[in-house]
Amino acid sequence: MASSIAGIAHLQISLQKILTATNNFSDKNIIGKGGFGNVYRGKLEHDGKMIKIAARRLDRKYGYGDVEFRKEVSALSSLQDTGGIVSMIGFCDEKGEKVIVNQHYRKGSLVMYINGPNGPSFTWKQRLTIAEYLFMAILTIHSDIGKEYIIHRNINSSTILLDDHRWPILSGFEFSIKIPMEQKKRVILSEVIGTKGYIDPAIEKYGGVTYKSDIYSVGVILFELICGRKAFEENRLLAPLAKFHYENGTLKDIIHPDLLDQVEPKLLNKFSQIAYSCLEDDPALRPDAEELLEQVVIPDLVLKVSCFRCVRLEESPDVTINDRLPEGTAVWQWRRTPYGRAMGEFDSLLSLLASYAPDRDNPDNWKWSMASDGLFKVNPCC
Structure with missing residues (x-):
């Protein structure tokens, strides 16, 4: 075969x-x-x-x-x-x-970090970052791939793996279907399939799936991230529960206290509105992945080199990137992108700085690492 x-x-x-x-x-x-x-x-x-x-x-x-x-x-x-x-x-x-x-992604799957006996494992900031990068992955499969796009049909917290930086990696494509791009707005005849708690109710209503069925599943995951609750636990589905509390202005009642203490009300309102929009009964009213990204994209980060000897980087939002490094100062504009590209950009920065740094011949002094939330952490060595 x-x-x-x-x-x-x-x-x-x-x-x-x-x-x-x-x-x-x-x-x-x-x-x-x-x-x-x-x-x-x-x-x-x-x-x-x-x-x-x-x-x-x-x-x-x-x-x-x-x-x-x-x-x-x-x-x-x-x-x-x-x-x-x-x-x-x-x-x-x-x-x-x-x-x-x-x-092999040794950090396991997202479901392991939604909640636990000691409370949620990820901070609110990490959860927002996971959501953004998940939207990127969904946009990839819903875009033109050789004149076809992919409907996943089984997006859930167990099919989202985490790499070493805890960025989401979409897996579990055994139920996926490839559809010609010209049929993207059509309902594709299909049986109801997937994981309990994440299945789009509209599949049964309309007799098939669309790419918006994946968006429904994403909405469930967003509420998992927001509330610190799993999609199906204690014999109860999270999606209808979250919708009920959102519509009644009582969503805070089902959010884990540790997460509620971390988030600003304005950001919570925005994030929960995005999640709710993914669960609209009418699939046509749900946003697509590109629209989701536009709502949560994390702004560019500009880093200023404040010490060439130890290459200490400071966040400096009021400066812009220079094509040529002036003596004694440098800036680097870094778009937070997952899956290795940002790491490559930072390698390029170090290579660029090496020609200016007084200790450029001593690589042991170039001490840096990437924090779990994707931000750079540089250790002074002066």
Whole structure:
């Protein structure tokens, strides 16, 4: 069957390599379980180096098989090297085994951080950043990809993984469908499918899905982030609960106190209005991903170099970027972008500064790191 997945033969990985990487699908290597089957961690040689992988092994007892496998491989292969989308290393379709091999994201999934016994794990600021980057990923799949776009159909807090910087990575494409761009406004006939708590009620009403069904799921996730509550817990759905309290002006009653203490009322009102708009009963009234981004985009950050010896950076919103560094001062305008691009921009900044810094020949003095919220943290070394 692998040969029937056209154009991506180069992504095939032998079963023997996967068995070696996962220690013969050892139970000790299981890092997750889902509707597709078990997920195994492992190490695999790829492009000449050993990398950490997550191997998703199809288990037919869950009712899924060739169709779901083909859909996910097809979707991920068309999204290769796309920011915010899970990175597929390859796939295996051999001797009855169907395995999708992705990059391993060791921070787990978003559902692990919504709430917990000690309260919410993420700050309000981190939650807002996650929302922005999630919108970017949704915009990617809903945009023109080879004259097609993708409806995910199973966006939820478990299919959103987190990279080392805790930026969201969209995964779980086994139910996804590719649709010609000219049909974007049509309802696509489909059964009701997805994860309880995130499924668009309009699917049953209209007999199919649109890309706005994904937006409904995003709205549920936004209320999870806002309230510090999961989409379905204690036998209760969050979406109708959040809508009820929003419409009655009592949303604060269901927000975790730790989060409520962190957020300004104006920002809470704006963020909750965005979430509510995603849950509109009429899909046509819901915003698309581009409109969501326009509402929450984080402004550019301008950093001023205040010390060349230790490359100490200070936030300086009242200065602009210079094409050429004047002696003794420098600024760098950095658009907060996820998935490695910002890191590359900062590398470029360091390279640029190196020609001016008095200790440019001593790389040990260039001490910097990236904080979990995406902002740069530079340690003085003077």
